[in-house]
Amino acid sequence: MNTQNFIHDLEKLVEAQRPLTENTILDEEGIWDSLALVSTIALIDQHFSIKASGMQLASCKTLGDIIKLIHSFQEVNV
Amino acid sequence: MKSYFSGINIHSISTALPKNQLDLRDFEKQYGEKEVNRIISSTGIQSVPVADLNQPISDFFQAAVENLIQQCDLEKSSIDGLVVVTQTPDHPLPATSTILQHKLGLSKDTIAFDINYGCSGYIYGLYQAAMLLSSGGCKRVIVCAGDLLTRCLNPKEQNVRMLFGDAVSATLVEKGDKDKELHFLIKTDGSGANYLKRENSASDSYLYMNGAKVMEFALREVPPIIEELLLLQNWKKEEVGTFALHQANQFMVRYLQKKLHLSEEAVPVAVEKTGNTGPASIPLMLSLQHKALKANAQLEKTILCGFGVGLSWGAVSCNLTETSIFDPIYL
Numbered sequence: 001m002n003t004q005n006f007i008h009d010l011e012k013l014v015e016a017q018r019p020l021t022e023n024t025i026l027d028e029e030g031i032w033d034s035l036a037l038v039s040t041i042a043l044i045d046q047h048f049s050i051k052a053s054g055m056q057l058a059s060c061k062t063l064g065d066i067i068k069l070i071h072s073f074q075e076v077n078v
Numbered sequence: 079m080k081s082y083f084s085g086i087n088i089h090s091i092s093t094a095l096p097k098n099q100l101d102l103r104d105f106e107k108q109y110g111e112k113e114v115n116r117i118i119s120s121t122g123i124q125s126v127p128v129a130d131l132n133q134p135i136s137d138f139f140q141a142a143v144e145n146l147i148q149q150c151d152l153e154k155s156s157i158d159g160l161v162v163v164t165q166t167p168d169h170p171l172p173a174t175s176t177i178l179q180h181k182l183g184l185s186k187d188t189i190a191f192d193i194n195y196g197c198s199g200y201i202y203g204l205y206q207a208a209m210l211l212s213s214g215g216c217k218r219v220i221v222c223a224g225d226l227l228t229r230c231l232n233p234k235e236q237n238v239r240m241l242f243g244d245a246v247s248a249t250l251v252e253k254g255d256k257d258k259e260l261h262f263l264i265k266t267d268g269s270g271a272n273y274l275k276r277e278n279s280a281s282d283s284y285l286y287m288n289g290a291k292v293m294e295f296a297l298r299e300v301p302p303i304i305e306e307l308l309l310l311q312n313w314k315k316e317e318v319g320t321f322a323l324h325q326a327n328q329f330m331v332r333y334l335q336k337k338l339h340l341s342e343e344a345v346p347v348a349v350e351k352t353g354n355t356g357p358a359s360i361p362l363m364l365s366l367q368h369k370a371l372k373a374n375a376q377l378e379k380t381i382l383c384g385f386g387v388g389l390s391w392g393a394v395s396c397n398l399t400e401t402s403i404f405d406p407i408y409l
Contacts, residue, residue, distance in 0.1 A: 005292055015116070021237060031116070034237055034289055034290070035116070035117065035120060035237070035289075037289075038117050038289045038290050038293045039120065039329065041290060041293050041294060041297065042293065042297065042329070043334045045264055045337070046333070046336065046337070051294065051298060052298060053290070054288070054289075054290020054293070054362060055288070055290075058290070
């Protein structure tokens with residue numbers, strides 16, 4: 001549920017043209033710039049209590065990359 | 079660093095801004111309407127005050143202090159401490175506080191010094207005032223906190239150009255009744271010094287900000303320092319009327335408010351026509367919203383929290399119910 005809500009908020013944040021899928025390249029379907037990146041750091045913290053770094057997020061090209069990043073934090077904490 | 083003072087009263091607060099406003103819509107030609115809309119809706123900033131390049135910050139401080147003196151009917155001779163917190167002094171040397179002491183016509187018995195801090199600087203200024211007063215050296219200290227940061231911004235960098243505004247504040251701190259307590263927490267992490275930086279004082283050296291790193295820092299450090307201060311003060315979150323956070327932008331303040339599980343009402347935002355005004359942002363928010371905060375009895379248990387360049391962050395608990403807070407003046 002968290003992930004669904006997160007994706008919904010991320011779609012609004014990047015002003016996605018259509019619903020985001022795992023393979024969506026963020027920069028092509030929306031706006032993936034420094035403002036979006038800073039906002040996404042906060043969004044991930046809000047939904048998952050995870051503090052991703054700007055550098056980690058900057059290397060994410062797709063929604064799938066972001067989800068993988070979130071999962072990598074969750075695995076560490078299990 | 080933890081520090082507790084009693085018998086220190088935040089007597090009054092005044093602020094001064096440039097008349098000239100830069101409308102962020104003016105950037106539409108440069109960045110496009112859609113992009114400007116997106117930034118405005120995220121930051122909550124519509125326009126920012128911009129001082130003329132020939133206006134030194136001491137002129138703004140002078141106006142804010144004189145407004146305070148006039149409104150509170152103070153004797154200049156009763157002021158014996160002047161603390162200036164700024165990153166945009168009139169000159170690299172001498173200290174702007176010395177220039178201001180002369181402009182204001184304060185006594186030569188005044189101790190005057192500058193502190194080079196930004197968005198956490200208001201807390202540092204209040205802390206210095208509390209120390210000067212509690213040491214017995216001073217009876218009345220004015221803390222002048224503010225920056226004219228727009229002159230340090232690269233015109234080509236929208237991430238800073240559309241965020242920062244110019245403003246100053248003057249706060250009179252004096253000895254008061256024993257029940258006037260201030261509880262300070264101040265912290266430093268110089269490992270982040272490069273994330274907010276101006277390399278040297280040459281005129282072509284612009285402010286650099288790594289927005290993502292600053293965001294990470296604020297998320298990591300601001301909620302814990304506020305929780306720590308609440309614990310120290312033995313206050314419950316819901317008892318605190320106002321959490322006056324550094325007004326970085328609407329997104330940051332609202333995010334921290336949600337993170338701390340606070341109501342929107344308890345965490346005021348006032349950036350629409352000011353932007354991020356660095357060390358002036360906390361007193362400026364109080365100056366813009368004091369009528370509503372007083373009317374709603376929100377100033378008895380107040381927490382002020384600044385965070386930024388250094389990296390440094392600090393918070394203080396106080397009671398501002400009897401503090402005279404004035405509307406901003408424009409020059």
